[in-house]
Amino acid sequence: MARGRTMEQGRQDPDARWLARVMHVAFFLLLGASLARFLLRHPWEDRSxxxxxxxxxxxxxxxxxxxxxTRATPRRIAWLSTVVAVWMVLVVLAPSFAWCAVPLFYTGLRTLPPRAALGLVGLLTVFVVAAQVKLSHGGWDPNLVIAPPAVAAIATAVFVHAERQADRQRALIDDLIRTRRELAATERREGTLAERQRLSMEIHDTLAQGLSSQQMLLQAADRTWDGDPSTARRHVRTAESIAERNLAEARRFVHDLAPADLAEGGGLEEALRGLATRESAAFRVDGTAVALPDRVQSALLRIAQGALANIREHAGATSAAITLTYLDDQVVLDVADDGRGFEPASGRPDGGVRGHGLPAMRVRAQQLGGTLTVESAPGEGTVLSAAIPLPRPLEAGE
Structure with a gap:
C-alpha cells in the first residue's frame, strides 16, 4: 500500500510526468530505429x-x-508482462531490439514493488547480453557482457535514488505544512485567550465592581431606611448613578465586540471618523485609499478602539489623534495622545496595574502579518502604531 501511494504521488508529480513522457518518446524512437535497422540490414526474409x-x-x-x-494493479502487471513477453520474442528474432530495454527498465521500476522490479531488470539485462553476444557472431568482447549490466545498475541506482529523494521531499513538505497549521492554530488560541483575558479584566474592573458597589449601597439604604430616610435615599441615588455608568459600560462592550460602524457600510474611514468624534479625538487620512479586506478593517478598528480606551482610562490626556496612512505595501494606523505616558518595556500604560489591552492589540496585528509598536515615555505622551501589510497587486504577465 505504501508503495502504491508513493507511486501514485509520483504520477501526479510534474517532474515524474515529464520523465514518463521522455521515456515513452525514447521507447518509440528505439523501437522504430531497431525495426529500420533490421529491415535495412536484412532484406525481406521469412521472419520479416x-x-x-x-x-x-x-x-x-x-x-x-x-x-x-502507475499502480501495481492486476491489469497493470498483466499489461507489463505482455509487453515484456512480446519484447523478448522480438529480441530472439532480431537482437537489435534489445535497445528498447532501457525504457522498459524505467516502466518496471515505476510499476512493480522493489524486489519484483529488480528481478525484472535482471531478466531484461540477461536478454540484452544474450542479444549483444548473438550480434557479435561468436566473437568475444568483454564489453558485450559487462556494459549492459553496468548500464542497468546505473539506471536502477539513479531511479531508486531519485525516488527516495522525492519521498524525503514529500515528507518534509508534509511536515512543514503540518507545522504551519499547528503554529496558526496556536496563534489563534493565544489571540483568543488574550482577548478573553482582556474582556475578563474589563468586566471585573467596571461591571463587577459597579455591581458590588450597588449591592453595598442598597444594603446600607435598607439598614437606614427606617431611622434615616434621607441617608437611605442618598444611597439609592448613588446606586442609581453607578447603575447608569455600568449600563453605559455594558453598551460599550457590546459595541466593541460587534463593529457596527463597519456593518453600516461606511467603511473603515467612516468608522474611525465616528469613533474619533465620540472620543473627542482628531482624525486624518494620508495617502491614496485602497480597498482593504474585511479582516484588516475590523482589526484596525478594534485596535483604534482599544487604544482610545487606554487613553480614556489611563493617560489623563487633553487631546488625542487618529491617523490612517495608506502606503504602497501597507496600511498604518497611528493613535497619539499628550497624556502622562509610560515605559513601553513594561507593556502597561496604567503603571503596572493592568496592561491587558496592548497584548490583545499586538495579537490582532500579528494575526494579519503586521506589527504593533508603541513609543512613549513618562510625561511625554504615547504614540501607538499598527502596520498591516497589503496584498501585492498582480503585475502584468503574472
Whole structure:
C-alpha cells in the first residue's frame, strides 16, 4: 500500500510526468530505429512479417500503459508482462531490439514493488547480453557482457535514488505544512485567550465592581431606611448613578465586540471618523485609499478602539489623534495622545496595574502579518502604531 501511494504521488508529480513522457518518446524512437535497422540490414526474409507484426503489436500495447496508471494493479502487471513477453520474442528474432530495454527498465521500476522490479531488470539485462553476444557472431568482447549490466545498475541506482529523494521531499513538505497549521492554530488560541483575558479584566474592573458597589449601597439604604430616610435615599441615588455608568459600560462592550460602524457600510474611514468624534479625538487620512479586506478593517478598528480606551482610562490626556496612512505595501494606523505616558518595556500604560489591552492589540496585528509598536515615555505622551501589510497587486504577465 505504501508503495502504491508513493507511486501514485509520483504520477501526479510534474517532474515524474515529464520523465514518463521522455521515456515513452525514447521507447518509440528505439523501437522504430531497431525495426529500420533490421529491415535495412536484412532484406525481406521469412521472419520479416513476424517482426513487423510484433513491432506493431508492441507499439500498440505500449500506448495502453498511461491509460492503466502507475499502480501495481492486476491489469497493470498483466499489461507489463505482455509487453515484456512480446519484447523478448522480438529480441530472439532480431537482437537489435534489445535497445528498447532501457525504457522498459524505467516502466518496471515505476510499476512493480522493489524486489519484483529488480528481478525484472535482471531478466531484461540477461536478454540484452544474450542479444549483444548473438550480434557479435561468436566473437568475444568483454564489453558485450559487462556494459549492459553496468548500464542497468546505473539506471536502477539513479531511479531508486531519485525516488527516495522525492519521498524525503514529500515528507518534509508534509511536515512543514503540518507545522504551519499547528503554529496558526496556536496563534489563534493565544489571540483568543488574550482577548478573553482582556474582556475578563474589563468586566471585573467596571461591571463587577459597579455591581458590588450597588449591592453595598442598597444594603446600607435598607439598614437606614427606617431611622434615616434621607441617608437611605442618598444611597439609592448613588446606586442609581453607578447603575447608569455600568449600563453605559455594558453598551460599550457590546459595541466593541460587534463593529457596527463597519456593518453600516461606511467603511473603515467612516468608522474611525465616528469613533474619533465620540472620543473627542482628531482624525486624518494620508495617502491614496485602497480597498482593504474585511479582516484588516475590523482589526484596525478594534485596535483604534482599544487604544482610545487606554487613553480614556489611563493617560489623563487633553487631546488625542487618529491617523490612517495608506502606503504602497501597507496600511498604518497611528493613535497619539499628550497624556502622562509610560515605559513601553513594561507593556502597561496604567503603571503596572493592568496592561491587558496592548497584548490583545499586538495579537490582532500579528494575526494579519503586521506589527504593533508603541513609543512613549513618562510625561511625554504615547504614540501607538499598527502596520498591516497589503496584498501585492498582480503585475502584468503574472
Amino acid at each position: 512479417p513476424w517482426i513487423v507484426a510484433l513491432s506493431g503489436a508492441l507499439a500498440s500495447l505500449y500506448l495502453l500503459g498511461p491509460v492503466l496508471g
